[in-house]
Amino acid sequence: MQDFKGRTAVVTGAASGIGRALAERFGSAGMRVVLADVEEAPLREAEESLLERGVETIAVRTDVRKLESIEELHARAIEAFGKVHVLCNNAGVGSGGLTWQTANTDWEWVLGVNLWGVINGVRSFLPGMLEHGEEGHIVNTASMAGMVAGPFMGPYNVSKFGVVAFSETLFHELKLTGAKIGVSVLCPGWVNTRIGDSSRNRPEELPAAPLVPSEGGPQMQDVMRNLLASGMPPAELAEIVLRSVEERRFYILTHPDMKDAIRARFDAILEERDPGSTGFM
């Protein structure tokens, strides 16, 4: 997709981190931007900041886990701007712990946001994007955790492998049907965002189970926070995403130093060896 000016981008998880940076970057490329997030106060703050920069923007409180909420987002986007050209299914949360100690509420929450959020986004937006016939693009945020599965992140890894599989399927289907809509799967390594504090948006109906000492809960969280704090600035990542959408690149691997881990995984599979260390967890 080459032409961004006057077109419309919808970004989920747009109140913070990667989503906010994507919204800012697409806005500065001349797009109208629809910001969607479950956290109201930072969502309004992001909206004001984009409006101050002269970007045509609306913000819609959205829970991506729920189809009816994304359908409402779609209706609001169409009402405001007529058509949608870029959809970033980006909202995501993380939780940690040993797989066999992970509560069902963790599985439901993480899969609900990270995987169902992407499914709901595509179900609600893609038919209209195909119908208007103009060029467009979908960016699904997975992770390096969708390429290699490290320990202590069962629901997160499963959700991100799911996003990669879903996106690859979509890629083939869009190609086979000659659609003008491209798709990318974004697989970053560490990025300096608030994902380590995901529980701030945890729904009441899916409470966290108390941490079991063997999960290494607080220590593990400190390690994660340090890795995130030393991660890539979100604005740098957003620049890579914009260029990838321009080039219609499917796999967006923002951290080239992590490619060895992917290569090692596929070598182990093909040689039927045990999985090696992921190199980043």
Ligand SMILES: NC(=O)c1ccc[n+]([C@@H]2O[C@H](COP(=O)([O-])OP(=O)(O)OC[C@H]3O[C@@H](n4cnc5c(N)ncnc54)[C@H](O)[C@@H]3O)[C@@H](O)[C@H]2O)c1
């Ligand atoms: N930060 C990293 O190192 C990293 C690496 C790889 C992939 N990712 C992925 O990037 C995406 C963005 O995360 P981030 O790192 O910017 O974290 P972040 O916490 O800064 O931003 C995530 C946003 O998603 C929103 N959100 C959470 N639940 C939601 C829901 N149910 N509906 C709508 N919005 C919801 C949050 O309110 C928040 O604004 C996620 O999918 C994450 O898994 C992050």
